[in-house]
Amino acid sequence: MDMLLPVPRLTVLGHVRSALKDRDTAPKSGAEGAPEAWIELDAAYAPALLGLEAGQRILVVTWLHQGDRTVLQCHPRGDKNRPLRGVFATRSPDRPNPLGLHEVEILEIAAPARLRVFPLEAIDGTPVVDVKSVDRPPAEEPPAR
Amino acid sequence: MDMLLPVPRLTVLGHVRSALKDRDTAPKSGAEGAPEAWIELDAAYAPALLGLEAGQRILVVTWLHQGDRTVLQCHPRGDKNRPLRGVFATRSPDRPNPLGLHEVEILEIAAPARLRVFPLEAIDGTPVVDVKSVDRPPAEEPPAR
Numbered sequence: 001m002d003m004l005l006p007v008p009r010l011t012v013l014g015h016v017r018s019a020l021k022d023r024d025t026a027p028k029s030g031a032e033g034a035p036e037a038w039i040e041l042d043a044a045y046a047p048a049l050l051g052l053e054a055g056q057r058i059l060v061v062t063w064l065h066q067g068d069r070t071v072l073q074c075h076p077r078g079d080k081n082r083p084l085r086g087v088f089a090t091r092s093p094d095r096p097n098p099l100g101l102h103e104v105e106i107l108e109i110a111a112p113a114r115l116r117v118f119p120l121e122a123i124d125g126t127p128v129v130d131v132k133s134v135d136r137p138p139a140e141e142p143p144a145r
Numbered sequence: 146m147d148m149l150l151p152v153p154r155l156t157v158l159g160h161v162r163s164a165l166k167d168r169d170t171a172p173k174s175g176a177e178g179a180p181e182a183w184i185e186l187d188a189a190y191a192p193a194l195l196g197l198e199a200g201q202r203i204l205v206v207t208w209l210h211q212g213d214r215t216v217l218q219c220h221p222r223g224d225k226n227r228p229l230r231g232v233f234a235t236r237s238p239d240r241p242n243p244l245g246l247h248e249v250e251i252l253e254i255a256a257p258a259r260l261r262v263f264p265l266e267a268i269d270g271t272p273v274v275d276v277k278s279v280d281r282p283p284a285e286e287p288p289a290r
Binding site: 007008009010011012013045047048049050051052058059061063065069072073083084085086087088089090091095096097099101127129130131132133 | 152153154155157158190192193194195196197203204206208210214217218228229230231232233234235240241242244246272274275276277278
């Protein structure tokens with residue numbers, strides 16, 4: 001019965017603006033020398049940023065539009081000396097739904113709905129599909145200011 | 146120019162099978178008493194699980210199909226005493242693209258492509274759209290066995 005549900009269609013909220021232009025030369029993760037970048041959201045989403053501040057960490061979800069959606073197995077990090085693994089056991093951008101997940105720090109927030117963040121390995125023009133607070137157990141939540 | 150790219154369509158890889166049937170009574174996060182659940186993927190994705198084992202932690206990405214995609218601000222945790230925040234500063238399931246992100250432990254892997262995981266707050270029937278390894282910096286990667 002679930003199969004009768006409509007196919008979920010993502011709304012593109014905005015795009016990454018980055019000095020990184022090419023997947024082949026981009027770092028494989030934020031921790032590997034990725035630069036800062038701008039997340040430029042459509043102005044319509046400005047209200048959804050209320051409460052975010054420079055210095056906070058957020059999760060940015062991207063649609064890795066150059067990912068190969070037919071790939072089910074790969075050599076981790078493209079290293080042919082490493083045994084094949086299922087893409088669900090990796091962070092490869094080649095996967096049935098090429099969603100990218102990036103934990104970054106907000107460096108600056110600018111009008112109308114732009115976030116300067118660090119570090120981000122996604123290339124220029126990558127669609128952004130979600131922004132979330134970094135999860136933490138309720139007990140660790142800081143008190144409201 | 147980016148706007149001319151096609152709208153990304155998610156492929157539903159499978160569904161959550163859980164004792165949780167109702168969003169209103171489900172825990173708001175895995176850490177708040179969520180039960181174990183099965184991730185039942187389509188058999189076609191079995192090759193993508195190669196390398197996953199019981200005991201590992203993974204990220205499960207879901208499509209929170211009951212989320213309200215028109216909501217841009219909310220009271221965190223539904224508590225009207227807390228000030229309104231933008232949904233991008235929260236983990237609310239109500240957001241333009243209702244993607245759920247769940248870090249869980251694999252308890253069991255079963256044929257053809259089923260994972261028993263813990264804890265998972267997503268309700269029964271929730272579409273699953275991605276599974277990823279938990280990110281860690283390269284220096285912390287365990288040696289290959």
